[in-house]
Amino acid sequence: MADDEDFPSSSDVEEPEDADCYLSDQYDDNAENVLQYLEDGRQEDCNWSVSSVITRESLLAAQKEDLRKIMELLALSEQHARTLLIHYRWDVERIFELLDQKGKDKLFSEAGVTNLENKINHSLSSFNPFTCSICFEDVSCSVITEMECGHCYCNECWTEHFIVKINDGQSRRIRCMAPKCNAICDEAIVRSLVSARDPDIAERFERVLLESYIEDNDKVKWCPSVPHCGNAIRVMGDIYCEVECTCGMQFCFRCLSEAHSPCSCLMWELWVKKCQDESETVNWITVNTKPCPKCHKPVEKNGGCNLVACICGQAFCWLCGGATGRDHTWSTITGHSCGRFKEDRVKRIESARRELDRYMHYHNRYKAHTDSLKQESNLKETILGKIAISENKDSRIKDYSWVMNGLNRLFRSRRVLSYSYPFAFYMFGDELFKDEMTPQETDLKQNLFEDQQQQLESNVEKLSMLLESDFQEFSDEEVMENMKHVINLSSVIDRLCKQMYLCIENELLYPLQRATHNIAPYKSKGPERASEHSSRFTKATNEDIDVQHGSAVNASGSPSPAKRLSQFQPSSSSDGKHGCSSTKRAKNEGSLDTPLFDLNMPAEVVDKSWT
Amino acid sequence: MITLLHDYQASRARLFKEYKEVQREKSADPDIQLVCDDSNIFKWTALIKGPSETPYEGGVFQLAFSIPEQYPLLPPQVRFLTKIFHPNVHFKTGEICLDILKNAWSPAWTLQSVCRAIIALMAHPEPDSPLNCDSGNLLRSGDIRGYYSMARMYTRLAAMPKKG
Ligand SMILES: [Zn+2]
Ligand SMILES: [Zn+2]
Ligand SMILES: [Zn+2]
Ligand SMILES: [Zn+2]
Ligand SMILES: [Zn+2]
Ligand SMILES: [Zn+2]
Ligand SMILES: [Zn+2]
Numbered sequence A: 001m002a003d004d005e006d007f008p009s010s011s012d013v014e015e016p017e018d019a020d021c022y023l024s025d026q027y028d029d030n031a032e033n034v035l036q037y038l039e040d041g042r043q044e045d046c047n048w049s050v051s052s053v054i055t056r057e058s059l060l061a062a063q064k065e066d067l068r069k070i071m072e073l074l075a076l077s078e079q080h081a082r083t084l085l086i087h088y089r090w091d092v093e094r095i096f097e098l099l100d101q102k103g104k105d106k107l108f109s110e111a112g113v114t115n116l117e118n119k120i121n122h123s124l125s126s127f128n129p130f131t132c133s134i135c136f137e138d139v140s141c142s143v144i145t146e147m148e149c150g151h152c153y154c155n156e157c158w159t160e161h162f163i164v165k166i167n168d169g170q171s172r173r174i175r176c177m178a179p180k181c182n183a184i185c186d187e188a189i190v191r192s193l194v195s196a197r198d199p200d201i202a203e204r205f206e207r208v209l210l211e212s213y214i215e216d217n218d219k220v221k222w223c224p225s226v227p228h229c230g231n232a233i234r235v236m237g238d239i240y241c242e243v244e245c246t247c248g249m250q251f252c253f254r255c256l257s258e259a260h261s262p263c264s265c266l267m268w269e270l271w272v273k274k275c276q277d278e279s280e281t282v283n284w285i286t287v288n289t290k291p292c293p294k295c296h297k298p299v300e301k302n303g304g305c306n307l308v309a310c311i312c313g314q315a316f317c318w319l320c321g322g323a324t325g326r327d328h329t330w331s332t333i334t335g336h337s338c339g340r341f342k343e344d345r346v347k348r349i350e351s352a353r354r355e356l357d358r359y360m361h362y363h364n365r366y367k368a369h370t371d372s373l374k375q376e377s378n379l380k381e382t383i384l385g386k387i388a389i390s391e392n393k394d395s396r397i398k399d400y401s402w403v404m405n406g407l408n409r410l411f412r413s414r415r416v417l418s419y420s421y422p423f424a425f426y427m428f429g430d431e432l433f434k435d436e437m438t439p440q441e442t443d444l445k446q447n448l449f450e451d452q453q454q455q456l457e458s459n460v461e462k463l464s465m466l467l468e469s470d471f472q473e474f475s476d477e478e479v480m481e482n483m484k485h486v487i488n489l490s491s492v493i494d495r496l497c498k499q500m501y502l503c504i505e506n507e508l509l510y511p512l513q514r515a516t517h518n519i520a521p522y523k524s525k526g527p528e529r530a531s532e533h534s535s536r537f538t539k540a541t542n543e544d545i546d547v548q549h550g551s552a553v554n555a556s557g558s559p560s561p562a563k564r565l566s567q568f569q570p571s572s573s574s575d576g577k578h579g580c581s582s583t584k585r586a587k588n589e590g591s592l593d594t595p596l597f598d599l600n601m602p603a604e605v606v607d608k609s610w611t
Numbered sequence B: 001m002i003t004l005l006h007d008y009q010a011s012r013a014r015l016f017k018e019y020k021e022v023q024r025e026k027s028a029d030p031d032i033q034l035v036c037d038d039s040n041i042f043k044w045t046a047l048i049k050g051p052s053e054t055p056y057e058g059g060v061f062q063l064a065f066s067i068p069e070q071y072p073l074l075p076p077q078v079r080f081l082t083k084i085f086h087p088n089v090h091f092k093t094g095e096i097c098l099d100i101l102k103n104a105w106s107p108a109w110t111l112q113s114v115c116r117a118i119i120a121l122m123a124h125p126e127p128d129s130p131l132n133c134d135s136g137n138l139l140r141s142g143d144i145r146g147y148y149s150m151a152r153m154y155t156r157l158a159a160m161p162k163k164g
Helices: A016-022 A025-047 A059-074 A078-087 A092-102 A104-111 A155-167 A187-197 A199-215 A265-276 A279-288 A343-391 A401-427 A439-467 A476-509 A541-555 A561-565 A603-610 B002-024 B111-123 B133-140 B144-159
Strands: A050-054 A144-146 A152-154 A220-222 A232-236 A242-244 A250-252 A289-291 A298-300 A307-309 A315-317 B032-036 B043-049 B060-066 B077-080
Touching: A059 A078, A059 A092, A059 A199, A078 A092, A078 A104, A078 A187, A078 A199, A092 A104, A144 A155, A152 A155, A155 A187, A155 A199, A187 A199, A199 A220, A265 A401, A343 A401, A343 A439, A401 A439, A401 A476, A439 A476, B002 B032, B002 B111, B032 B111, B043 B111, B060 B111, B133 B144
Parallel strands: none
Antiparallel strands: A050 A232, A144 A152, A220 A232, A242 A250, A289 A298, A307 A315, B032 B043, B043 B060, B060 B077
């Protein structure tokens, strides 16, 4: 899809102060809208769920951040913090919540963390000699290990136990061997005992612990690229979003398939299935043709009559396929009484036919836009050529960034348009919402939606035509005219897309009682590009969000980080007022945005103080 | 291969110790009689007495143990050889649904303690995780008498010495 990596200045309509002069007469009444749009575009940035790329190299640093938060707040060692985080799926906010609700002791014991405050200390040498209650051997107290829960067995038995659990895929939660003991074994002990026996297994244990940050974490997912780029993406805030990995892969964070908004994940899943098994086509053939009983060629039925004739001259009954004579009345065929000349059968065929027509209607349009998108991707090369020619022309117009901006707008809106068809197929069909809306409501909503869809469609086609013009051969005046149109159309289209998402959220989905369909919010600039994970070890938490935004902008080469940073108001970044996040979603007002403690200390210092 | 061999030796040693313990404490627990197969230390059987004040009272039930090579790190497989009507025992296979034989297994448990846990299970069925749906349903629906009489009948039929 649109790849503006190479076109730093093409991030969208820019320079608000110049915007007015781009407006042609035809679009004058849109002047305000453009300004509004520019305004919105800026606000939208504040509402983005921040995503970052975690590479194999930065995985360790990424989890250290969460570990450190827990270690500091609860005064825990790293391994206890990890045990707690694995148990609560790396959801730091949830742990803070539960700490309030349950209290420390319950929080710890449910996760299998031994609260060291309650531990009774005694010396191991008091056991000498020690009888291990697993192997029943008497051993010296130098080869036994006591876990924090107080349970003590010989090293030999511990080691065997760890290896069995690691091989069984339970590395993240190896429990103590004592009956009914819920404690999770100290990872340092596991590490040292297992590596003494089998370094390969110890390495596997290490890797699993590391990858737990991705595997057991609802906010981090592996990038679905094939072959895999090795990255994972972390989002902060809403998980119903679309992101772009640094490898270029754009995907729905929720279901990991291609970015599919305004379809919900369920709609998209159903649609893909429907398109894959060509059951509809198979259905069509069985509904619309029957083999001739004489020559076995498929014969299509024309009109309502159930007596059909093959080109070979044979007549046969459409319902049973049996050969017949040629004389018939409305309800019977001469000399033929299969008893299936029945209304309901005809009705069934008709309804199958209607279903198919409906599917074909939406599928054709979906496919038309997807195909156009493919063709327009080729347009990019051509346009770059035209820009190169124009820039070398003797002309006072030197800036052609508007062409690429327009093209990127075309790509994004084309994408929205094509996915709006499967959305409509399910929104107004019987499959998902039949019980939620009366036929009248459905009609009303469908008209509303199709109105917007058609407006968007006609503007997208206009933009497509404008961009195909040979502007390199135009006079300066003509170029200016063309530029005005492109810029205006772009802003109109962006507004229409935004409106369509709002309509889906507020008018279509919001009133539904039972179904929950979360749609990734509309992003004027396409799926959010995840920034390289930036370690925050030297930053204060209340700056984190801004810093990440800064790096995202920086990576794509757009306006300087400093300029962008000044636009962010931390207080307004989580109020969810702007943009069009979707319906019925538990809004997670992040407590993370507010500083919980001073993180100005370097990690190493903090780590050391706990180990 | 070496690890496997080691496990095999370790489990054998442990079972041998359990065997000696059983010999020594033969009279300690009169409700349990554990017997090791003459030729295979990984095959055991046990005779347990039905707990008093339960429909199993007076019955003697035979259990079969099949012990994995990684014992005691992995639990033994145990099933009833004697027919028993109990919500947590599969009526046909004798398979037992008991947490300590699955997730909650601890290597510190012994065959003896497993027998004790099974006797406790006979006295306190858990109708919410049934293997024998019929008896589970009877108990869950509160039909204690129905459950009791069925269990009693099967105890008489299968677990008591035939008189005369
Ligand atoms: Zn323990
Ligand atoms: Zn031991
Ligand atoms: Zn990737
Ligand atoms: Zn999805
Ligand atoms: Zn024919
Ligand atoms: Zn006719
Ligand atoms: Zn017929």
